Amino acid sequence: MYLIVWLVLMIVFLMVESQTVTMVSLWFGAGALAALIAALCGAELWLQIVLFFAVSIVLLASLRPLARKYFTPKITKTNVDSVIGTTGLVTAPIDNVTAQGQVKLGAMEWSARSTSGAPIEAGTLVKVDKIEGVKAFVSPVQVDAPV
Numbered sequence: 001m002y003l004i005v006w007l008v009l010m011i012v013f014l015m016v017e018s019q020t021v022t023m024v025s026l027w028f029g030a031g032a033l034a035a036l037i038a039a040l041c042g043a044e045l046w047l048q049i050v051l052f053f054a055v056s057i058v059l060l061a062s063l064r065p066l067a068r069k070y071f072t073p074k075i076t077k078t079n080v081d082s083v084i085g086t087t088g089l090v091t092a093p094i095d096n097v098t099a100q101g102q103v104k105l106g107a108m109e110w111s112a113r114s115t116s117g118a119p120i121e122a123g124t125l126v127k128v129d130k131i132e133g134v135k136a137f138v139s140p141v142q143v144d145a146p147v
Helices: 002-020 025-040 045-071
Strands: 087-095 100-105 107-116 125-132 133-139
Touching: 002 025, 002 045, 002 087, 045 087, 087 107, 087 133, 100 133
Parallel strands: 107 133
Antiparallel strands: 087 100, 087 125, 100 107, 125 133
16 A cells, blocks of 8 residues: 555656756655655555655755756856946937837947837937847936036
8 A cells, every 4th residue: 555655656756856857856756765665675654754754855955955066057147248237329319119229339239228218319328237138228327527
């Protein structure tokens, strides 16, 4: 009887892990396997339950951080991330309603939109607030006039 329960639990945990890839259910699947082996050897139910929890918790605590370190993909910042916060010059008027506008950032021209939604005239200095796809979202830079 308990053999089937442990086998079903192991399969369920492994199926959940295959769908979520969180590296949590995997260790409970291993705990269910340990309990299944104990049941096959004729161990009492209390020992099967203790083995299930002990193996699951020990594996979770010891191997999950290691597995996450080696199996979680590293997010590498791109050159686009370095554009955020820089200033540029509006080369074509920015109008979010008509989906038009261009800004020169360094040596490159970018399609631009206003972060606030307000139109920005050509020749205005702007700061890049964020990048979405190939569009730079910008806001005008306050330029202090000389006294």
